[in-house]
Amino acid sequence: MADAMIDLRSDTVTRPTDSMRAAMARAEVGDDVYGEDPTVGQLEERVAGLFGHEAALFMPTGSMANVLAVRSLVAPGQEVLCESAAHIARAELGAHGAYSGVTMRTWHHPRGQVDLAMVQTLFAPDMGPFFVPTAAISVENTHNFAGGAVLPLSDLRDLRDFATGVGAAIHMDGARIWNAHVATGTPLREYGAVADVMAVCLSKGLGAPVGSLLVGSRDTVAEARIWRKRMGGGMRQVGILAAAGLHALDHHVERLADDHAHARLLAAACGVDPDGVDTNIVVVPRPDAPDFVARAADAGVRVATVGPTTVRLVTHLGVTRAAAEAAAGVLARLV
Numbered sequence: 001m002a003d004a005m006i007d008l009r010s011d012t013v014t015r016p017t018d019s020m021r022a023a024m025a026r027a028e029v030g031d032d033v034y035g036e037d038p039t040v041g042q043l044e045e046r047v048a049g050l051f052g053h054e055a056a057l058f059m060p061t062g063s064m065a066n067v068l069a070v071r072s073l074v075a076p077g078q079e080v081l082c083e084s085a086a087h088i089a090r091a092e093l094g095a096h097g098a099y100s101g102v103t104m105r106t107w108h109h110p111r112g113q114v115d116l117a118m119v120q121t122l123f124a125p126d127m128g129p130f131f132v133p134t135a136a137i138s139v140e141n142t143h144n145f146a147g148g149a150v151l152p153l154s155d156l157r158d159l160r161d162f163a164t165g166v167g168a169a170i171h172m173d174g175a176r177i178w179n180a181h182v183a184t185g186t187p188l189r190e191y192g193a194v195a196d197v198m199a200v201c202l203s204k205g206l207g208a209p210v211g212s213l214l215v216g217s218r219d220t221v222a223e224a225r226i227w228r229k230r231m232g233g234g235m236r237q238v239g240i241l242a243a244a245g246l247h248a249l250d251h252h253v254e255r256l257a258d259d260h261a262h263a264r265l266l267a268a269a270c271g272v273d274p275d276g277v278d279t280n281i282v283v284v285p286r287p288d289a290p291d292f293v294a295r296a297a298d299a300g301v302r303v304a305t306v307g308p309t310t311v312r313l314v315t316h317l318g319v320t321r322a323a324a325e326a327a328a329g330v331l332a333r334l335v
């Protein structure tokens with residue numbers, strides 16, 4: 001019964017395809033804590049190169065990649081600025097404070113965008129024993145809770161100029177940077193060029209069962225390697241998982257355009273303007289969100305709430321055109 005449901009709760013619910021499983025089964029492996037897994041090495045080198053950075057580090061989750069990325073830029077007692085609905089602020093269970101002693105101040109934008117004027121207002125220089133100094137600014141591209149909104153490259157470049165001018169670093173949570181790349185045609189390198197450190201995920205739209213990477217300089221990655229082990233994230237023969245990521249990079253990037261088209265279809269069915277849907281996430285304001293979720297499930301479509309009055313639909317590899325059309329029919333009736 002569960003498999004007959006159309007699952008739009010998240011793009012993390014995908015299962016590895018048969019060809020991805022075959023690639024995993026073929027993977028050459030070694031002990032990655034000894035730096036001896038050739039498939040992990042291949043993935044790290046490839047992903048670093050895609051973003052024009054020196055190095056990358058494979059790790060289990062996007063949350064761990066974000067925590068290690070932010071802590072590489074922000075020392076205990078310093079702060080990072082970010083948008084108020086950023087995943088690092090809202091959905092990592094306070095990890096940046098709990099593990100890294102980092103504080104956050106936020107600006108708000110309904111579409112998760114960079115508000116440079118607000119960033120300039122919030123930015124705090126190091127004033128010795130007075131205020132928390134701002135060490136970094138974090139951006140999320142695409143922005144999950146803002147409905148998969150893309151951050152335009154021009155805004156990111158303006159932010160880069162400001163940050164460089166004041167000596168702040170930039171962290172990019174690029175869990176869905178692939179969606180931004182496909183939606184806008186912006187080369188991944190251009191996104192890489194605005195960030196000092198990035199976190200990118202293979203386990204969202206790309207459909208790998210697990211895996212994220214921190215991307216940055218050789219020194220940053222060397223230090224993150226120590227922290228990954230310290231936090232219990234040293235993994236052994238994980239070439240088997242890295243192979244899924246390499247397969248996803250070969251086969252699942254360009255197809256994200258289908259997910260974006262399906263998301264627009266679902267938006268229209270739910271009375272949301274499809275032109276406001278940049279990528280694969282649709283946010284539907286519903287005063288009856290929990291009830292709507294239950295009624296959709298009864299009708300065979302799983303959707304999620306991301307707030308008491310907000311329903312979220314996410315398209316992915318496991319949702320075919322036919323399934324998207326069927327779900328749109330169901331949701332249009334409920335709306």
Ligand SMILES: Cc1ncc(COP(=O)(O)O)c(C=O)c1O
Nearest residue numbers: 061062063064087140144173175
């Ligand atoms: C924007 C963003 N960043 C980071 C993460 C964390 O990824 P993980 O679930 O692998 O920890 C997510 C998860 O959905 C996300 O949406």
